[in-house]
Amino acid sequence: MRLHAGPAPPGCSRHTRPQRLCRTTRSIFRKLRNFLPRREFRSQCRSTIEMTMIFNRAGVRWPEPVYLRIGYGMPEAIRSPEEAYNYLLFCWPAIRGERYNSARNLCLAANSDPLLSEKARKIFVEACIEADVLD
Numbered sequence: 001m002r003l004h005a006g007p008a009p010p011g012c013s014r015h016t017r018p019q020r021l022c023r024t025t026r027s028i029f030r031k032l033r034n035f036l037p038r039r040e041f042r043s044q045c046r047s048t049i050e051m052t053m054i055f056n057r058a059g060v061r062w063p064e065p066v067y068l069r070i071g072y073g074m075p076e077a078i079r080s081p082e083e084a085y086n087y088l089l090f091c092w093p094a095i096r097g098e099r100y101n102s103a104r105n106l107c108l109a110a111n112s113d114p115l116l117s118e119k120a121r122k123i124f125v126e127a128c129i130e131a132d133v134l135d
Contacts, residue, residue: 060114062121067135068128075135081110081120088127095131103127 065077066084070093078084085107088100103123110120128134 060110060117062117066121066125066128068133069135070133078124081107081117081124084120084124085111088124093131093133097127097130099123099127099130 061080062078065079067075067077068087069075070091076087078087085104088104088107092100103120103126106116106120106123110116125134
C-alpha cells in the first residue's frame with residue numbers, strides 16, 4: 001500500500017486539499033489504528049489519600065497575615081512560614097541584615113515544626129521592619 005498526504009500525486013483526483021488526507025489514506029489509517037496500543041484513561045480526580053497528603057502538606061498558617069510592600073508595588077499578604085520563606089528567598093530586597101538570616105532559618109524550620117510558627121512570624125515581622133517593607 002502506498003500512502004500519500006502531501007501534494008496530490010499525478011492521477012489522484014480525490015486529493016484536492018493539501019491539508020486533508022484522501023479517503024483511501026484515511027481508511028488505511030483507521031484500519032491501522034485498531035492495531036496500535038490504546039492510551040489508558042487517567043482520571044483527573046485525586047484520590048482521598050492524595051487529597052489528605054496535599055492538605056497535610058499545606059502546613060501551618062498564621063492567624064493574621066503579614067502585609068508588606070516592596071518599592072511601589074501592591075501590598076502582599078504572607079500567611080504562612082512557607083510563604084515567608086519563599087518570599088525571603090526570591091522577592092526580598094537587597095537589604096539583608098542579621099534579622100533576614102534568622103527569619104530565613106526559622107521559617108524553614110517552622111515548615112516542619114508547627115510549634116515554631118509564632119516565633120517565625122515575629123522574627124519575619126522584625127526582618128520586614130529592618131528592610132523597611134512592612135505595609
